[in-house]
Amino acid sequence: MLDQITIQEFSQTLSQPLIMPFDSGYDEGRSVWNGMVDKRPAMIAKCTNADDIKKCVNFARTHDLIVSIKGGGHNVAGRAVCDGGLMIDLSQMNAVIVDPIERTARVESGATIGELDRETQKFGLATPVGIVSKTGIAGLTLGGGNGYLGRKHGLTIDNLLSVELVTAKGDLISANETENADLFWALRGGGGNFGVVTSFEFKLHEIGPEIMTAKVFYPIEDAKQVLAFYREFTLNAADELAIYALIVSVPPADPFPESLQGKTAIVLLVSYAGSLDDGKRALEPLEKFGNPFLRVIMPTSFIELQTSFDKSAPHGIRNYWKAHYIDHLSDEAIDVLVNYTHDIPGPLTVIGFEPFGGAITRVEESATAFPQRNASYILGLFSGWIESEDDEKNINWTRELYNKMTPFTSGGTYSNYLDNDDSAKVSSSFGSNYSRLQEVKNKYDPKNFFRLNQNIIPKPDL
Numbered sequence: 001m002l003d004q005i006t007i008q009e010f011s012q013t014l015s016q017p018l019i020m021p022f023d024s025g026y027d028e029g030r031s032v033w034n035g036m037v038d039k040r041p042a043m044i045a046k047c048t049n050a051d052d053i054k055k056c057v058n059f060a061r062t063h064d065l066i067v068s069i070k071g072g073g074h075n076v077a078g079r080a081v082c083d084g085g086l087m088i089d090l091s092q093m094n095a096v097i098v099d100p101i102e103r104t105a106r107v108e109s110g111a112t113i114g115e116l117d118r119e120t121q122k123f124g125l126a127t128p129v130g131i132v133s134k135t136g137i138a139g140l141t142l143g144g145g146n147g148y149l150g151r152k153h154g155l156t157i158d159n160l161l162s163v164e165l166v167t168a169k170g171d172l173i174s175a176n177e178t179e180n181a182d183l184f185w186a187l188r189g190g191g192g193n194f195g196v197v198t199s200f201e202f203k204l205h206e207i208g209p210e211i212m213t214a215k216v217f218y219p220i221e222d223a224k225q226v227l228a229f230y231r232e233f234t235l236n237a238a239d240e241l242a243i244y245a246l247i248v249s250v251p252p253a254d255p256f257p258e259s260l261q262g263k264t265a266i267v268l269l270v271s272y273a274g275s276l277d278d279g280k281r282a283l284e285p286l287e288k289f290g291n292p293f294l295r296v297i298m299p300t301s302f303i304e305l306q307t308s309f310d311k312s313a314p315h316g317i318r319n320y321w322k323a324h325y326i327d328h329l330s331d332e333a334i335d336v337l338v339n340y341t342h343d344i345p346g347p348l349t350v351i352g353f354e355p356f357g358g359a360i361t362r363v364e365e366s367a368t369a370f371p372q373r374n375a376s377y378i379l380g381l382f383s384g385w386i387e388s389e390d391d392e393k394n395i396n397w398t399r400e401l402y403n404k405m406t407p408f409t410s411g412g413t414y415s416n417y418l419d420n421d422d423s424a425k426v427s428s429s430f431g432s433n434y435s436r437l438q439e440v441k442n443k444y445d446p447k448n449f450f451r452l453n454q455n456i457i458p459k460p461d462l
């Protein structure tokens with residue numbers, strides 16, 4: 001237990017006073033995206049610069065406090081917040097500085113996807129990130145980062161040029177291809193294991209302001225045919241095409257037919273990261289296939305595309321996730337999945353396939369810490385509901401579906417999708433890179449000071 005005077009003195013050294021459990025901003029400060037998470041840190045530091053972060057790390061190390069790091073607070077397992085200990089909240093460090101000539105962006109580590117996109121799109125540029133705009137750049141990047149531009153330009157980490165971070169010793173250092181190259185390798189996929197990142201530098205690409213997109217909704221009764229079509233469409237797809245197949249609940253609003261609102265459906269959500277004319281041609285198969293109840297194929301602003309899923313993933317609802325990598329989508333796998341999705345218990349549940357392949361696959365497995373590059377898709381089971389009394393029903397349903405799909409998968413899982421009960425899957429999520437990650441962890445954080453994450457156990461030198 002720390003005495004009040006020690007805490008008070010530490011608080012006065014920071015740019016903003018600590019938020020304590022009796023302060024009015026405490027509940028908001030400790031809340032994260034997943035409403036299942038209800039942890040109570042001893043203190044919350046809203047850092048505004050690297051110096052604040054250094055002071056937090058030094059204070060926590062000296063007083064043996066557990067530390068959690070909050071970027072955008074979207075980690076489903078709630079690792080951004082701790083019980084007891086010091087929560088380092090980076091949400092105020094969200095500056096994004098774009099260099100349109102060099103096509104790079106320097107991004108503070110509390111920035112969200114939306115904040116990054118807004119600045120880069122002013123110059124018609126973007127880097128590959130995720131598909132929900134409130135997600136934090138930090139957690140997303142450190143775990144890999146997959147989204148609409150992934151097949152064309154790779155994962156977020158494949159576009160990372162350099163990182164600045166505060167180490168467990170409290171030093172502010174840089175990591176890039178030439179400086180602390182071992183650390184730079186580990187930061188590209190190894191999560192928040194190595195320090196508190198203060199900023200990232202990304203490579204940018206020309207994109208937008210509009211790109212061709214498609215949203216095609218089919219009744220769930222057609223799901224087997226839709227997924228068979230999806231398999232063929234993705235097999236032959238150009239890198240520019242990002243094709244998601246998602247089983248969702250039909251939103252209760254126009255332009256969806258009233259009779260189908262709230263019912264389960266399958267949607268093909270597609271974007272083309274190239275010219276509008278090429279995109280129109282690439283999306284032609286979608287003009288013809290099946291009997292959708294809503295088909296919208298049109299140019300959309302890139303910013304709009306990047307926010308189009310936001311309403312489906314609101315802050316504070318209850319969530320439980322599981323994910324698999326899939327190489328080949330067999331008829332049997334489709335049958336098992338679709339048969340299981342007739343009675344989805346969670347009204348905000350999304351089950352579906354995220355595209356991999358293209359540029360993601362062309363990076364060597366050992367080139368970065370992110371190993372699982374040969375899969376064709378990630379199958380995400382993202383269960384979402386409102387009431388705590390429905391927790392067990394939704395969690396059990398998700399686990400069962402996960403187990404039923406296991407025989408059709410290629411092993412491993414995406415570390416950014418690991419939930420609270422997935423600690424045993426951490427090493428397999430890093431696959432063949434785990435042992436090298438342990439060595440880097442041992443060099444930069446031998447005492448495992450940063451352990452509220454997809455934790456890599458330091459491997460002592462032999």
Ligand SMILES: Cc1cc2nc3c(=O)[nH]c(=O)nc-3n(C[C@H](O)[C@H](O)[C@H](O)COP(=O)(O)OP(=O)(O)OC[C@H]3O[C@@H](n4cnc5c(N)ncnc54)[C@H](O)[C@@H]3O)c2cc1C
Pocket residue numbers: 032033069070071072073074075076078079080090109110129130131132134135136137138139140141142143144145146147191192193195196197198313416417452453454
């Ligand atoms: C609605 C939703 C949509 C998503 N969509 C996608 C998607 O399209 N593609 C995709 O790849 N992923 C997606 N994700 C997963 C996402 O990548 C992870 O949840 C990621 O952890 C979110 O990062 P964050 O900064 O918001 O998380 P936080 O919860 O703030 O942080 C998660 C962890 O990252 C580490 N961390 C955060 N900030 C730092 C830092 N500055 N320095 C060191 N470590 C840090 C810490 O270990 C922390 O526990 C999505 C998640 C959600 C909830």
